[in-house]
Amino acid sequence: MQAVEVNHVAKSFVDRVAVDDLSFTVAQGEMFGLIGPNGAGKTTTIRMMMDILKPDSGKVTILGEKLNEATKNRLGYLPEERGLYRKLKVLDSIVYLASLKGMDRRSATEKADELLDQTGMSASKNKKIEELSRGMGQIIQFIVTIIHDPQLLVLDEPFAGLDPVNTELLKGMLADLRNQGKAIILSTHQMNQVEELCDRILMINNGHAILYGDLGEIKARYRGNSVFLDFEGELGEVPGVTGRRNHKSYTELMLDDKTAPQQVLEHLMGRRMVVNRFEVATPSLNEIFLKEVGKTA
Amino acid sequence: MSKTLLIFRHEFRHMIKRKAFIILTLIVPVLALIGIGAFQLVSTDQASVETTTIGYVDEAGGFDQSTSQGHIELVRFDTHDDATAALINGGVSEYFVIPSDYLSTGVISRYTLKRQLETPLPIATAIKNFLTSNMLADKVPPETVYRVEAPLELVTTRLTETGEVAPEQGGYGNVIIPAIFGLLLALSLQASTIYLVQGLGDEKESRLIEVLLSSVSPRQLLTGKVLGLGAAGLLQVVIWLISLPLVLNLASSSIGGFFSTIQLPANFLVLGIVYFILGYSLFAALSAGVGAISPSAREGQQLSMIYAMLVYIPLWFASFLFIFPDSPIWSVLTIFPVTAPIAAMLKLGVTGIATWELAASLTVLVLSIILVMFLAVRAFRVYLLMYGKRPAWGEVIRNLRTG
Numbered sequence: 001m002q003a004v005e006v007n008h009v010a011k012s013f014v015d016r017v018a019v020d021d022l023s024f025t026v027a028q029g030e031m032f033g034l035i036g037p038n039g040a041g042k043t044t045t046i047r048m049m050m051d052i053l054k055p056d057s058g059k060v061t062i063l064g065e066k067l068n069e070a071t072k073n074r075l076g077y078l079p080e081e082r083g084l085y086r087k088l089k090v091l092d093s094i095v096y097l098a099s100l101k102g103m104d105r106r107s108a109t110e111k112a113d114e115l116l117d118q119t120g121m122s123a124s125k126n127k128k129i130e131e132l133s134r135g136m137g138q139i140i141q142f143i144v145t146i147i148h149d150p151q152l153l154v155l156d157e158p159f160a161g162l163d164p165v166n167t168e169l170l171k172g173m174l175a176d177l178r179n180q181g182k183a184i185i186l187s188t189h190q191m192n193q194v195e196e197l198c199d200r201i202l203m204i205n206n207g208h209a210i211l212y213g214d215l216g217e218i219k220a221r222y223r224g225n226s227v228f229l230d231f232e233g234e235l236g237e238v239p240g241v242t243g244r245r246n247h248k249s250y251t252e253l254m255l256d257d258k259t260a261p262q263q264v265l266e267h268l269m270g271r272r273m274v275v276n277r278f279e280v281a282t283p284s285l286n287e288i289f290l291k292e293v294g295k296t297a
Numbered sequence: 298m299s300k301t302l303l304i305f306r307h308e309f310r311h312m313i314k315r316k317a318f319i320i321l322t323l324i325v326p327v328l329a330l331i332g333i334g335a336f337q338l339v340s341t342d343q344a345s346v347e348t349t350t351i352g353y354v355d356e357a358g359g360f361d362q363s364t365s366q367g368h369i370e371l372v373r374f375d376t377h378d379d380a381t382a383a384l385i386n387g388g389v390s391e392y393f394v395i396p397s398d399y400l401s402t403g404v405i406s407r408y409t410l411k412r413q414l415e416t417p418l419p420i421a422t423a424i425k426n427f428l429t430s431n432m433l434a435d436k437v438p439p440e441t442v443y444r445v446e447a448p449l450e451l452v453t454t455r456l457t458e459t460g461e462v463a464p465e466q467g468g469y470g471n472v473i474i475p476a477i478f479g480l481l482l483a484l485s486l487q488a489s490t491i492y493l494v495q496g497l498g499d500e501k502e503s504r505l506i507e508v509l510l511s512s513v514s515p516r517q518l519l520t521g522k523v524l525g526l527g528a529a530g531l532l533q534v535v536i537w538l539i540s541l542p543l544v545l546n547l548a549s550s551s552i553g554g555f556f557s558t559i560q561l562p563a564n565f566l567v568l569g570i571v572y573f574i575l576g577y578s579l580f581a582a583l584s585a586g587v588g589a590i591s592p593s594a595r596e597g598q599q600l601s602m603i604y605a606m607l608v609y610i611p612l613w614f615a616s617f618l619f620i621f622p623d624s625p626i627w628s629v630l631t632i633f634p635v636t637a638p639i640a641a642m643l644k645l646g647v648t649g650i651a652t653w654e655l656a657a658s659l660t661v662l663v664l665s666i667i668l669v670m671f672l673a674v675r676a677f678r679v680y681l682l683m684y685g686k687r688p689a690w691g692e693v694i695r696n697l698r699t700g
Contacts, residue, residue, distance in 0.1 A: 002451050007577075037454040047507070050507070050511045051510075051511075052507060052510045052511065068516070069300070069513075072511060072512055072513070073512075075511065077507070077508060077511035079507040080507060081502075082504060083502070083503025083504045084503065084504070084505060085311075085503075085505065086499075088311075093351065094309055096303075097508065097509075097512070099303050100300055100303060100304070100509070100513055103513055141508075144508065206563075211627045225533045233374075
C-alpha cells in the first residue's frame, strides 16, 4: 500500500489554474521531496491531500483510503506559515492538538514531556506560546506534528527560520522517523536539504509536474560529460578531453562522446600524477531546478 | 470523546478564562449595584434638600396665603426693586411678579440669575399651587382646593373577556424583566459575536486553522466553536439572571414599591429560552460567515459590528414602543430576524405578541438561520484559507452560488 496516491488531480481558483492533472505516489518509509518555485502549486497540492481543499477533479488516496477522520489521526501536517494559540501554555497547546488526533490526555502529556525533553524544550513547557522565540515555536509545532506517531508526515518548509543547531536536530529526528517506516513529504525551497534527505522528488511548476522520480536517476540524467580535477604538476595532453575550464580550486575537463570519466582517471593514474580530487561532474539539484524552471518560465 | 466535543470543551474553557469575558460577566451586576447605590445617594440628597426661598411681588393683590409649598417658601416683596435687591444679595433664589391684569392674561413674570432651559418642575408646581390655593381660598373647602391641585390618581384594572380580573395587569412592572432580559441578551449576543469572529480571525491569521483542519472537518470545527461559545454565553446570561433577584431585592428595599409590582409575563421563560437559542444560532452563523470571508480578526470585527449593532435597535426605540405599542414598526422589528429576539421580548412585556406575529417571527428566524448557516459553511470552505486580502463582494456572491 502506498502512503499517498494522487491521481490526475486538478484545482482552479477564480483567476488561475493552481494544479493541472497532477499524479504521483509516495511509498511508506520514503522521504519524498515536493519542490517548485513560489506559486507552483505545492501548497494547493498539499491542502488537497489534507482535505482542506477539494480538488475539482482527480482522486487522492491517503494510507490506502480516501481521507476520513480515522486517517486524519494517522497523518501529521506542518503548514508553511505556522502559529499556535498565543495565550495558551506550551504543554496545553500540544496536549489539545494531540487530543484532536485521537490521543488521550495522559498519553499525550507523557509523550509531550518526552519530546520536549528530546528537543531541549522542557524548561519552556509552562510558558505561554507568545513568550517563545520563532525558532522555539517552530520546534513546538514540529512536536505537535509528530506527537501522535503518524504514518505519514507532510512538512511544508520545516527548516525555514531554524538555526543550524535546530536544523540538525530536526534532520536527525526526521531520519529516525523514516527508519521507523514513516512516509515523509518534504516541501521546500532549500534544494540542499532535499538533496541530503530525499529519496525521490516531484518538481512542479505552474501546476504541472516537470520532474518526477528517483533523485539519483534524475541527477544522472542531467549529468554532463565532464569531470572535476584537482591535481599537482602539469596536466599536459589527455586523450578524449575536448576542452578545459579553470575554476578557483579545480579544473573542469570536458570529454568527447566516446570517452568515459573512468578512462580519463586510468590515463592520469598511468602517468603517476598526484590527483587530490577527481569527481564526475553532476549538476546540483539547484542547477537542475533553475534550468527546468527557466525552461518553463 | 468526539472531536466536536473536544473543540467544544476547549473553546468553552478558553472563553471563560478570558479576562474580557470575566469582566463583562461581573460588570453587569456590579454596574446595577452601583446604579442602585447612586440612586440611594441621590434620594438621600433629595430628602435632605434645604428649603428654597423664592420671592414674589403681588401687584394683583390677595395672594398672601399658602406661602409654604413643600420645600419651597414664598416671601412677599412690595416692589420690584426690593425683590431684585433680595435676589442679588442672595436672600431669595429667584422671584416672580403677579401683574395687576393676571386674572385676564394669566401671565406671570419670573426673574432668576441662573441660565435654564425651562422653569424647573418643582418651582413651576409650587407657583401653580400657590396661585390656585390663593384664588380658591375662602370660596371652596380646603379638600376641593387639594383635589383641584391633584385631580386624579388613575388606577387601571385589566379584565379578561369573561369579566374577571386578569392575572396579568400589564404596566411597567410587566415589562421590566423582559426589558432587562432583552438588554442582557443583546449584550451576550454581541459579546459572543465578537469572540467568535475574533477566534476565527486569530486562527486564520496564525494559520492554525490548517493544522486544525488536518485533524477535524470544517463542520466539526464550526459546530464545536459555536456550541462552546454558546455555552459560555448561556453561562454568562445565567449568572446575570441569578444575580438579578439579589439586585432587585436590594433595589426594592431602597427604591421602594415599584419593584414589588414586577411580574413575569406568561410564556416569558419558554420564549426567552427559545429566542436566546435562535438568536444565538443566527448570530453564530453570521459570525462564522464573516469570520470566514474576513482576512483578519480586526476586519472581521468591523464587519460584524454592523449586525451586532442592529440587535440594539429595539432597545433604542423602547420608549417609542411604550408610547405607541400598536405601531406596525413593532411588528416589523419583531419579524426582522436580527432584531426579532429583543423586539419580541419587549413586545411580550408591553402588549403581548399576537399568535400570527409570533409564528411569523419564529418562522423567519428559523429560515434565516438555515440560509445563513448554509452560506456560512460554503464561505468557510472557500475563504478560510484566503489570507491577507479581502475578496470583492461580487466574487463572494459568485463563489457562494457556485460553492
